[in-house]
Amino acid sequence: xxxxxxxxxxxxxxxxxxxxxxxxxxxxxxxxxxxxxxxxxxxxxxxxxxxxxxxxxxxxxxxxxxxxxxxxxxxxxxxxxxxxxxxxxxxxxxxxxxxxxxxxxxxxxxxxxxxxxxxxxxxxxxxxxxxxxxxxxxxxxxxxxxxxxxxxxxxxxxxxxxxxxxxxxxxxxxxxxxxxxxxxxxxxxxxxxxxxxxxxxxxxxxxxxxxxxxxxxxxxxxxxxxxxxxxxxxxxxxxxxxxxxxxxxxxxxxxxxxxxxxxxxxxxxxxxxxxxxxxxxxxxxxxxxxxxxxxxxxxxxxxxxxxxxxxxxxxxxxxxxxxxxxxxxxxxxxxxxxxxxxxxxxxxxxxxxxxxxxxxxxxxxxxxxxxxxxxxxxxxxxxxxxxxxxxxxxxxxxxxxxxxxxxxxxxxxxxxxxxxxxxxxxxxxxxxxxxxxxxxxxxxxxxxxxxxxxxxxxxxxxxxxxxxxxxxxxxxxxxxxxxxxxxxxxxxxxxxxxxxxxxxxxxxxxxxxxxxxxxxxxxxxxxxx
Numbered sequence: 471x472x473x474x475x476x477x478x479x480x481x482x483x484x485x486x487x488x489x490x491x492x493x494x495x496x497x498x499x500x501x502x503x504x505x506x507x508x509x510x511x512x513x514x515x516x517x518x519x520x521x522x523x524x525x526x527x528x529x530x531x532x533x534x535x536x537x538x539x540x541x542x543x544x545x546x547x548x549x550x551x552x553x554x555x556x557x558x559x560x561x562x563x564x565x566x567x568x569x570x571x572x573x574x575x576x577x578x579x580x581x582x583x584x585x586x587x588x589x590x591x592x593x594x595x596x597x598x599x600x601x602x603x604x605x606x607x608x609x610x611x612x613x614x615x616x617x618x619x620x621x622x623x624x625x626x627x628x629x630x631x632x633x634x635x636x637x638x639x640x641x642x643x644x645x646x647x648x649x650x651x652x653x654x655x656x657x658x659x660x661x662x663x664x665x666x667x668x669x670x671x672x673x674x675x676x677x678x679x680x681x682x683x684x685x686x687x688x689x690x691x692x693x694x695x696x697x698x699x700x701x702x703x704x705x706x707x708x709x710x711x712x713x714x715x716x717x718x719x720x721x722x723x724x725x726x727x728x729x730x731x732x733x734x735x736x737x738x739x740x741x742x743x744x745x746x747x748x749x750x751x752x753x754x755x756x757x758x759x760x761x762x763x764x765x766x767x768x769x770x771x772x773x774x775x776x777x778x779x780x781x782x783x784x785x786x787x788x789x790x791x792x793x794x795x796x797x798x799x800x801x802x803x804x805x806x807x808x809x810x811x812x813x814x815x816x817x818x819x820x821x822x823x824x825x826x827x828x829x830x831x832x833x834x835x836x837x838x839x840x841x842x843x844x845x846x847x848x849x850x851x852x853x854x855x856x857x858x859x860x861x862x863x864x865x866x867x868x869x870x871x872x873x874x875x876x877x878x879x880x881x882x883x884x885x886x887x888x889x890x891x892x893x894x895x896x897x898x899x900x901x902x903x904x905x906x907x908x909x910x911x912x913x914x915x916x917x918x919x920x921x922x923x924x925x926x927x928x929x930x931x932x933x934x935x936x937x938x939x940x941x942x943x944x945x946x947x948x949x950x951x952x953x954x955x956x957x958x959x960x961x962x963x964x965x966x967x968x969x970x971x972x973x974x975x976x977x978x979x980x981x982x983x984x985x986x987x988x989x990x991x992x993x994x995x996x997x998x999x
Contacts, residue, residue: 494541502530568689569632570653571608572596573616578641578648588640589614590711591649591678595636598682598698600817604690608632609819609849615889627656634662634689638681647671651681653688663688672704699744700781706739713748717755725755746777747790754790757797759929762959770794785815793824796831799963804828819849826855831963835866853883857899861936864906865969876903894920898933902970905940913937928958936970947971948979955983962987 509526572595575588593610600607608630616626627635638651652664663684667677678698686692701707713731716724729752735745750773753766774794777787792807805828811821826841839862845855856879863872883900887893897920904913917937920930931954938947951971954960962984965971974980 491538491541494537498534498537502533506530567606568604568634569606569608570599570634570636570685570689571613571627571630571632572599572636573626574614575649576639578639580643584640584642586712586715587642587708590714591640591674592638593714594678594698595682598696599685601815602686602690605686606632607817609851611849612851615851623654624656624659627654632656636685642671645671647674647677649677653685674704674707675699675702700784701739701742701745703739703742706735706742706745709735709738710742710745710748713745717748717752722760725752725760728752741780743777743781743784743787746773746780747784747787750774750777750790750794754793754797758959760958767798770797783814785811785818785821788814789818789821789824792821796824796828799831801828801832817848819845819852822848823855826858830862830967831961833967835862838862851882851886853879853886853896854899856882857903860903860906861970872906876906879903880907892923894923894927894930898930898937901937902933902940905937910941926957928954928960931957932960936968939970939973944973948974948977951983952979955986960987
């Protein structure tokens with residue numbers, strides 16, 4: 471009993487320290503003492519009745535627990551006062567519905583060169599679990615920030631606001647595969663389910679299916695077998711996982727590498743719908759950010775159509791098809807595909823995200839605001855949907871809402887940059903929200919950091935132009951906008967609706983850029999989305 475009390479006291483001490491309660495108590499004590507001294511010196515000469523001093527003392531005493539509670543529940547940050555994330559997560563944990571986070575599997579291979587395979591296995595299981603309506607699953611971007619080496623699994627579970635954690639490891643050598651997986655209950659650290667597999671690589675699909683089925687049985691008490699992937703060709707699957715690894719890193723070089731991997735996956739298994747969807751997305755991204763080549767539009771269109779022909783019930787295929795329509799400015803057809811993707815998988819972030827972009831291109835700002843909001847709900851740790859929503863809220867005159875969203879968005883992007891300090895997209899989009907919050911100096915620091923990493927990226931150059939326009943540096947803004955056109959593709963449709971660039975409407979340099987963009991193949995994407 472005594473040991474438990476000591477442990478409880480230690481945990482309470484550290485939690486009070488983490489939530490910065492002690493500095494608040496100290497500040498309150500100093501302020502209260504000063505107020506009481508002022509009252510004692512001034513109340514009598516001012517002729518105030520005796521009860522006013524008594525009232526001040528009582529008010530000071532009563533205010534202490536109120537301040538204590540508020541300091542426990544809220545964080546004081548550089549962007550203002552916001553709700554403590556652990557308080558929110560504890561409320562979420564009080565819900566009776568089952569929830570899970572899947573951590574990236576640890577690479578135990580001799581050469582430590584199977585990271586893409588380990589992440590791919592974990593991601594396939596995660597994606598499959600998201601299709602179970604009764605189960606809440608933490609987004610990949612949230613859970614993949616952690617692994618089993620990050621510390622106490624229970625603490626990770628509480629940080630993610632889930633009731634169970636799946637962790638595992640993979641040892642791959644030659645054609646042999648050793649996988650361990652264990653499902654841990656966050657509240658007490660006990661195992662809900664665990665299993666080890668010692669098989670050949672060709673058995674990876676059965677292993678993934680068995681893990682997903684075991685989780686569903688443990689959390690939902692269901693015996694229905696679950697299938698995790700649409701291919702049963704090991705070589706195709708390995709190429710597909712490598713493709714996902716590259717495309718998630720998102721740059722011109724990585725998009726090209728992803729495209730090659732998806733192509734080889736298709737060559738190995740021409741019926742692999744997910745590989746066709748990934749292959750189509752690579753061409754869409756090339757149009758969006760690299761090269762407005764009309765052939766890329768056609769290839770995105772044919773590959774996404776093939777993915778759908780192979781699997782009409784695959785949400786990712788519909789999202790890919792919608793993106794292919796979107797880069798060709800076929801908004802009605804794009805949105806029909808996004809709607810279908812959401813119907814099939816209401817948690818598919820990409821469907822909401824690109825649907826929001828489609829609305830923006832059409833000038834439907836309210837629709838874009840709502841859909842970017844749903845995208846951030848689908849993936850709470852995605853900074854892009856939040857920060858783009860800030861831009862639109864500010865551009866439509868909803869300043870107070872934009873400021874509140876910016877505070878939350880900066881908190882998300884700061885967490886992301888802790889793990890990805892060289893993510894130029896996070897730096898450039900975050901700078902816009904920092905400017906809105908009055909931290910222009912830090913915003914320019916972020917922009918300079920991004921330019922030092924890749925000064926030729928058209929996405930970055932466009933957003934630097936937008937931010938400099940907001941700061942009133944109009945000549946610099948137009949210079950960067952011209953460089954964006956020189957180094958890649960910029961969406962004229964987005965530029966025309968982008969309120970960050972509103973001050974340039976009618977400006978000869980700006981109008982020349984719009985005219986030049988109109989003469990390029992349709993479907994160009996922009997740096998801001």
